[in-house]
Amino acid sequence: MLSPDIAATLCAVSTGTITTILLKKGLRRTWMQGPKPIKDGYPRLVGPAFTMRFVPAREDLATPESWASPRSTRAAIEDMPEGAFAVADAMGVTGAGIFGDILCARMVKRGVVGLVTDGVVRDVAGVLATGLPVWCAGAAAPPSVAGLTFVGWQEPIGCGGVAVFPDDMIVADTDGAVVIPRALAEEVAALGPEQERLEAWIVSEVEKGERLPGLYPPNDAAKARYEASKTRG
Amino acid sequence: MLSPDIAATLCAVSTGTITTILLKKGLRRTWMQGPKPIKDGYPRLVGPAFTMRFVPAREDLATPESWASPRSTRAAIEDMPEGAFAVADAMGVTGAGIFGDILCARMVKRGVVGLVTDGVVRDVAGVLATGLPVWCAGAAAPPSVAGLTFVGWQEPIGCGGVAVFPDDMIVADTDGAVVIPRALAEEVAALGPEQERLEAWIVSEVEKGERLPGLYPPNDAAKARYEASKTRG
Amino acid sequence: MLSPDIAATLCAVSTGTITTILLKKGLRRTWMQGPKPIKDGYPRLVGPAFTMRFVPAREDLATPESWASPRSTRAAIEDMPEGAFAVADAMGVTGAGIFGDILCARMVKRGVVGLVTDGVVRDVAGVLATGLPVWCAGAAAPPSVAGLTFVGWQEPIGCGGVAVFPDDMIVADTDGAVVIPRALAEEVAALGPEQERLEAWIVSEVEKGERLPGLYPPNDAAKARYEASKTRG
């Protein structure tokens, strides 16, 4: 389990910066294609992944009995620890909503940080009313069983073209959601804030009228000016 | 023709609930993939489908003469009855707007409830100014003849992967638009309000801290508590 | 170079009207599929295209050294003339942001009118803060090198299914962005305002309750009434 300090530090590092750091370490597939915030204004959120997995619907499986099965989304939710970031592999299906207001309301009660999926939610008005922060691919009216069968939780999954393992670190903001492999979370937390500070300084230089070549990426002269600015600042 | 009572009842039933009821009756393809409200805040709207159909554009057909043809979108609009819900099969084409401000303004004058299409509109600012509620797949500047040829109205169509027949009932809200086959509208109107009431009770239970298993779907004990709540309420 | 008058005139002609005029001249592929305004409320903007071109990423090319190369996005931006409309061919890639806040801030400093791309931007909050008007296909956290390699500027490109040559005229508004071939810009500017006036008159007629047949497109009687209205107006 990551220390709360690391999670707090990552809250100050944008998903953009995280993808840049991971790219420099050779990881290119860390941003999930599909999930977007369903409303404006969410703060950046961080938490360890609690994974859920769906396969396509089959009419013999999608019965009312299935909803009361021990292998159900309900059971998965009751297993979520406080502070977890729920991540659901919906195979990119956008014609059936994986969760509606009832399940989201229960996730809020359990202290879940948010929900990320490459699928969609249903009853979007009700979901917004629960206050659960959601990154998804839109909304659809039909229930999950119209297109999907739930098969398990805390397994490796794919979500939006990215592999997610239980307890990988999820960070989500306006630009979407990224996965930091568990083993790299500490290192990303160590490198992120300095990268943010450097980029903020570059923006301020651009606003003063500086030209880009030599500034971004910074050459030796620019690096020296940046270091000097830190001393002054 | 459906009675006004049925339409009024359906206005209180979400598209999510309608798809659940239809799924239990074996109908899985009732929600149209593509159409979304072009602005926030529309009330839920209901009306019998008035269908329109396009095929791909062909340069020998897309002439100024065609716009004055008796088989034109103009003629179709003049044939729309008050209270109808216009549904246009645009084959999912998103590079040519089927209607702009002039045609939408005329639809408002004729008392049309709204417009649903798996295509897009053009001059979206002008369309919004007419006040016509529109569920569509976005906006495009080019006129319909840039990609589409209008061929008729009040025929069976496909829209967003769903079959729509004239006078099927259309219900549209924040989650999109669904089709209720005409023969099932009365039954859906009969079942919908009770389903909504049950789900509202479940949400209130979740807010009190109840766990999901046994509650959603409700087991016999939960059903008894729900029935008791109705007596009290 | 187009005269400032032409650009000013085009600012009063909607992208919808421009596509109609170009369609009548036989040009059907002038509206870019993909670029949409990233926020509401931009005024219509006009400027000559400054083109940029990407090809897919290759790991041996996407190195930190590449960012300081003379063939970089930085060098391209420093070459943009005031009043240019930047247009970037990102091959429709939506998993890597071509520009973030730093590059957009510099484009504002250089007096660029706006940015159009069939790709996406990154750090969308930062980009919005720069004030640069952007038409794109959304946002992604990863840097451009995660999916794209920059190869040059002021070359012919494709963007959103449309050919764009340097100095073609770009017009962008709520319905998206269109390209007017340089050789046709003067003619479109000459025809556009009258077409806008006619359509406004037709809308006003519809609001008075006129039926569409004979009005849109106008028959001889309607044309006469329109001409009379101009005299009065």
Added chain:
Amino acid sequence: MLSPDIAATLCAVSTGTITTILLKKGLRRTWMQGPKPIKDGYPRLVGPAFTMRFVPAREDLATPESWASPRSTRAAIEDMPEGAFAVADAMGVTGAGIFGDILCARMVKRGVVGLVTDGVVRDVAGVLATGLPVWCAGAAAPPSVAGLTFVGWQEPIGCGGVAVFPDDMIVADTDGAVVIPRALAEEVAALGPEQERLEAWIVSEVEKGERLPGLYPPNDAAKARYEASKTRG
């Protein structure tokens, strides 16, 4: 109805040449995307279009009763005249086969020239055994009702992104299937053979080692040599 002579002439003109002739007349959308020959070695085939139309499946319509309905594929087939080219708008659905061996066998009995669809067939081994020439998008095991509802015949349709009207002329060969609007069939038949002759001469010139510039397209000198070759030939 076209004269048999025109059909015979068109049999000697490739679909490639036909699209070039139609393009020169301003028609760019005449080749259907999707239909390919299901086996090698079909001769080029020509016939007037007999159109059929499907919309998406709906479970209340896809019943055994529907197969015996007067509005069924069976009834459509019994209405096909000898020499017709069947063209089915399957909305590009590739997960349900529109026809199998029984329906294709009956089409052969009725003297149908062939079948073109942007959908797929089922029981492809059985279909091949009937000998009916088929251009389609592949094979699928499920019956049409798994994905499609048949709604009518001899209506305007879209097929593979192209508008097809009853009695438009269909020509199909190794490169796929094209539509010649009925009103243009005579003109295409008049121009096609000469274009084929010219291109054959150009190929023979290339084989002699001629360079392309000035030859293809031919400049005045090349045209003169070509005319001379015809006199000799």
Added chain:
Amino acid sequence: MLSPDIAATLCAVSTGTITTILLKKGLRRTWMQGPKPIKDGYPRLVGPAFTMRFVPAREDLATPESWASPRSTRAAIEDMPEGAFAVADAMGVTGAGIFGDILCARMVKRGVVGLVTDGVVRDVAGVLATGLPVWCAGAAAPPSVAGLTFVGWQEPIGCGGVAVFPDDMIVADTDGAVVIPRALAEEVAALGPEQERLEAWIVSEVEKGERLPGLYPPNDAAKARYEASKTRG
């Protein structure tokens, strides 16, 4: 485990007939979209599903070490029982081959019936040389780790839009591959042969010149003639 008799019976029932039988029982999603035979002439093959599952590649997982991991495709293959039909969920990825000649050669040695995947194979010439019957979506040169991470076997999977559970029955022929839920295999085996016999009789009737209405589906008179033919036959 199914009796060998049932497997033998299913070998005589086409995938088309199986989908029809399952559709009549309410199951519409049983045919996998994507897998096609990689060469002509395979006999129809039947066996219980042995499932394998991939998620997207992540550069920190796709290392040479991973190939020797206990959770690898190698280990899965060594676990396959004789007579199993391997089914791999490759999430429809077609840019990385899941297996090449070495793994396929080993599957043949282990007595595997065949391989079905919605992904692709690599080294298709080598794979063909092993003689393993393969239904897949084509070929690609890159190894699986270029796009995929293997995560487990004998779990529920999705393949080509269909849910597959371990020991569901797989049947594959020229039209592709279908899944029969384990609980329904006996019933399908019981109904299939009669359906095949009826359809063969209908084809023979069509070849005699019978019209379709009343014959397909058969009305009472046709049914009686069919029953009489069986007595004679």
Added chain:
Amino acid sequence: MLSPDIAATLCAVSTGTITTILLKKGLRRTWMQGPKPIKDGYPRLVGPAFTMRFVPAREDLATPESWASPRSTRAAIEDMPEGAFAVADAMGVTGAGIFGDILCARMVKRGVVGLVTDGVVRDVAGVLATGLPVWCAGAAAPPSVAGLTFVGWQEPIGCGGVAVFPDDMIVADTDGAVVIPRALAEEVAALGPEQERLEAWIVSEVEKGERLPGLYPPNDAAKARYEASKTRG
């Protein structure tokens, strides 16, 4: 320019092996998605890339005059050196054939090795008759100007999701076409044959009944046996 020896060596290394070698060096995007051999039985072919680039068609550019322009496909072909492998970026457009029999016949005369494109050819029967080996995404009847505008040659391009620079090495076989960055060609040629030898030995071991774990990838014991086999061989 690469030495003929390197090209000859690469002819004995499969595209699969090349992608594995490049992956180990960190290059994952080297195989072009889309191009497939248009007929069976081509030998593996190798040559330096001669690149060509198209952008979308625009009706004011697609005129007969354009075909005689100095910036035409004709001029590009006359510029191709003997032994070059032509690679055309058609932006994945599959509705317009970039080359037909005449241009392919001329490429054969010029000693071009083959053609790779993510687009399609037209007049596929004529193209096959020229004998030019072609890897493409299929066939279409319409001419290139129906969908594409040719803009230049020997520029960096994207083809099938891969960056290709002039003189990168192209290798194409049954599994498709790969790009070896020019700077890496010598190294790949050095490593490839040994990798092929090792894999052939592993296949022979599997055929003897060896199990996969420890063999593929080989552990130390297996490596020793392999080395011994080479001494014997």
